[in-house]
Amino acid sequence: MARLATPGVYVRENNAFSSSVVEAPSAIPAFIGYTAKAERGHESLLNTPTRIDSFKEFINYFGKGPKVSFSIKAKDEKDYSLKIDAESNFHLYNSLRLFYSNGGGSCYICSVGNYQSGSKLKNLQEGLEVLVAEQEPSLVVCPDAVNLEPKECFELYRDILNHCGRETRDRFAIFDIPNGSEARTYNDKDNINQFREGVGHQNLAYGAAYYPWLNTTVVSGSEISFKNISNVNELVKILTKEAEYRYLGGPQSTSSSSSSSSSSSKTAAKGATASKSSSTSSTPSSTKKVDSRAMMKFNEVKAEIERLKSVSGNGQVLDQNLKAISSTYNAILREIREIANVMPTCGAIAGIYANVDNNIGVHKAPANIGLNSVLSPALNITGAIQEDLNLPINGKAVNAIRSFIGKGVLVWGARTLDGNSQDWKYINVRRTILMIEQSVKSAVENYIFEPNTPQTWMRVRIAIENFLTSMWKRGALMGISPAEAYEVAIGLGDTMTPEDILDGVMRISVFLSVARPAEFIEITFEQRMQEPVDEGAEEGEGEEEGEEGGEEGAAEE
Incomplete structure (x- = not known):
């Protein structure tokens, strides 16, 4: 308030509206892998997360794709065999192509080496570590992980889950199945069983896996x-x-x-x-x-x-x-x-996440969506095969990518790796909560060191409620009214004790009812017998009509 010392007119403006909560970005992936180069001018971008907004920008900073080499061998006079040289097969470049083909936008690139480096677990782990300091990425994608030996690949996957669920607690991981272009064998060497055993048991709600790989069109003749x-x-x-x-x-x-x-x-x-x-x-x-x-x-x-x-x-x-x-x-x-052109799925799936989030919202399950630049899945998945993928005993669901006549290639699953959890079994529920948590957290940071009084509590509660109301109107929260969709509690005797006030602690409790996908739709059809006609009733109706007609005629006369 201005000090009134000199005679005159003093103008004071009061804020009429409460602070707002800005929705945090939910589909900005961080890609970790190998590139042809990593430089911006004379600045090295090696192990430096760098934001890009287009594929052209990626080429400017990180160069073009690898020259994938093949070994050819004659089998007999009329036949030959081709084998891809594993040391030349890097996936980040083409995964970026799939990402932008399927609706991707801004993302981060963390280059861990060039194509002469060879795929090494240590390099990819170092790329993951430097992501901790970045606040914007909300997805973690590592296309080159499948080039590692299975044990090393699964160790990296466990590190990524730990990064998302414990170190940052604000990210979600997309995984590919090693050897995902091969059919299941249902034994010790089964690719799905190996993945489920190797991925561990911690922070499973922060990741989702997809199978099989894709036959794409991104590599031209x-x-x-x-x-x-x-x-x-x-x-x-x-x-x-x-x-x-x-x-x-x-x-x-x-x-x-x-x-x-x-x-x-x-x-x-x-x-x-x-x-x-x-x-x-x-x-x-x-x-x-x-x-x-x-x-x-x-x-x-x-x-x-x-x-x-x-x-x-x-x-x-x-x-x-x-x-x-x-x-x-x-x-x-x-x-x-x-x-x-046979490629892992993570680049295309990250593009689907970004496309759905930007056009509908993070609350929409990223499933039943067509894939661009994809001819077919590497393997045909039937309903019987998908049953174990979607509902395994251990809950580690693997989302199927399937081809349907007249519909094309669709993502046909929306479950996290924590499929036995009623709270976190669905991808959109986990990611919606992450987005709301980060949005509210960023907004409430403005009130740090503000007086811990009812006036501050009211401003905080109104800001959060306004944000949640907008989420409810968009369909992210369930309920016929905002009161059924969410509840925000804050105050002395409600969420705080006098000791909390003395210790400078403000506690806020938010209760949400997040919309869940209709994964199983059951329609029941039943035939009914034709009911007999009541002839007596029809005769009575005819007599009544006749009487009414006679009365009308008498009235006219």
């Missing part, structure tokens, strides 16, 4: 070439073998005078795969005479194939030439692309 094959010499043998079958009718022996130049390819390991069927089905005699024009064409194709051993630069011209002359080469590239 332009990103795949012979550069993705680590043993090019084997590829040369395979393509040479195909050329021999195509132009010479099969491998030629050194005794053939006209085809001695092709004998060096006799030990090649492959015939076509998709051209597997287009190649000659029968192997001609090695002494068969070859047309000179066919031999000339073969030598031209072979010379082009041999360039694979010495090509420099990006080899784009050679790649296009090989696509034009070899159906086997095209089939190999298609298979490489299919394998490279």
Whole structure:
């Protein structure tokens, strides 16, 4: 209040409205993993959580994705096998693609090393530790965890649950199942059982798992070439073998005078795969005479194939030439692309969380939502298979991703890992409470060191009630009236004792009725017998109508 000492007019403004509670962000994930680089100008971003708002910004700071390499091996004259080189298979880059394809926005990136570092438990744990100091992230996602050995992966998962449920108590984790593209075996090596045993028993309400992995479309054909094959010499043998079958009718022996130049390819390991069927089905005699024009064409194709051993630069011209002359080469590239597009789920699921939160609200279960940039689940999940995933005895539910005719690929589960808890079995309930807790906490911090008096208590209670009323109107809280949806208690004799006042403690109790998803909808249909018609009643009604008609006629007369 101004000191009234000089004669004059003094203006004083009073606050008419109480303080408000601002809703805390609920869908800002922190991605932990490996990137091509980690720098902003001359500033290193290694093990530094960095906020980005677009995929372009990610590329500027952290570079592009890894060059995933494959080993190829001939199995017989008509077949080959491809195996992905595990040390080159990093998932953070493509998980970011899925995140933004499915509605993601702002997020944090914590780069723990480059693609030459190799996946190491210690690196990922260090990336998790530096997140403790960040206040904004509300989700924790680690796509590269599945590259670790299962025991190390589960140790990291336990650390993440401890980070979310004990160290920060304001975050939720999204987990992938290691080897999640493989079917269940229901024995000691079963991927789901191993996950449930390895994830532990602490802080389970702060995480959710999804299965199976996804067949996506984020890796395009332009990103795949012979550069993705680590043993090019084997590829040369395979393509040479195909050329021999195509132009010479099969491998030629050194005794053939006209085809001695092709004998060096006799030990090649492959015939076509998709051209597997287009190649000659029968192997001609090695002494068969070859047309000179066919031999000339073969030598031209072979010379082009041999360039694979010495090509420099990006080899784009050679790649296009090989696509034009070899159906086997095209089939190999298609298979490489299919394998490279099999990805863990966490990036897409984080995008679903962000999309639902921003458009509807955190109280909406992130389920029955379609996935973008996804062709199909890596495995088909039926209702019978999902029964154990959703309702296991130990409560550690794993949410299924399923494909439905006419609907596409949907997230078909909304349970946390604490499925036996009536309080925290649903993802949206756990995350709604986390959001409300952080929102109220931030607002009440403004009253620290304020007088611990009824006037302060009233302002605090009104601020919280106004916020909860807005949540109730949006459908986050259950009840036909705010009184049924929530209750805020604060005051001496209610939540505080005289000793609390002397100790400077203000206690607030908030009771909530959070909306839960309709996970099981039961509709009962029952046939009814047709009831007999009461003929006497119908006759009586007819007599009454006749009498009424006679009375009306008399009145008219």
